[in-house]
Amino acid sequence: MLGLFGKKEQQSKEVAKERLRLVLMQDRLSLAPHTMEQMKDAVIVAISRFVEIDPHGIELSWKDSERKRALVASIPVISVKRGASRDD
């Protein structure tokens, strides 16, 4: 919808939807404290196929911008496995 002076105004339901999407994500995660730990374990398993990592040094965190929420992982790599780039 166009506003009075022709400036494009976002429909309020779009704003609600966007805000709800983020807040539900936040609620669901904070209510499931084990989720982060499980995610960490899954990341370790997946990455370890290709590189040797230090499982104790892994950090998972959220980075929020206005529109979306990103999962940021810091994974200390110890060595790269031979033939890691090969498809198998």
Place this chain on the structure above:
Amino acid sequence: MSEALVITSGKGGVGKTTTCANLGVALASLGHKVVLVDADIGLRNLDVVMGLENRIVYDLVDVVEGFCRLRQALVKDKRLEGLYLLPAAQTKDKTAVTPEQMRNLINELKEGHDYVLVDCPAGIEQGFRNAVAGADKAIIVTTPEMSAVRDADRIIGLLEASGFDRPKLIINRIKPKMVARGDMMDIDEIIDLLAIDLIGVVPDDEYIVVSTNRGEPAVLANSSKAGEAFRNIARRIRGETVPFMDLTESETFWERIKKFIKL
């Protein structure tokens, strides 16, 4: 086979009691034996919405504490055969009953009735835990507003954690005009966010206020759109496939002109 359904929401004032009363009347009109349980101890309202407030002798807490037998506390509906209300206590609070006692009570009620509908209080505290204790299935009521949808999501999480299988959603108080102009989330968007199955959509309807004033649930009036929506939900609860009401509102001539000028 009988079934106990809890009507819950998290957020207050979204229409749990209205839903409970209307579904009860609709199911009883279809020939079922139905008992409505007001689990909102301390803030009872189902009695007035049903128009049965003058017939109460005993209440749920009296039964649990052994002051009377269950049969004595059931208030018979004045309009429909096979419809009963178990009123909440007004002078006690939620801690007067335990989930275990509620479970026993609901199981006992299931013996003589096809459907036991439990009107849950708002919140996630003991009142909620009591209300869901004996239920086989859950129906979640929300409105198309942010805070109601958010609380519904929380309740869905809690229900799933306590072993409820796929709760069903009622979206109440849809205003087609607001949806049409993009100022209210529509049905698909809400289902998409909550990721549960829809069992009904109820329009915002002034007649609901009239019906509450009179103590005559809206399903008793043929002209009420909300009443029609609740009758449809009752049939879906029975397992019938009923198409969803079309609540989309086409733009009026004036709205089209306004849009045309702006574009």
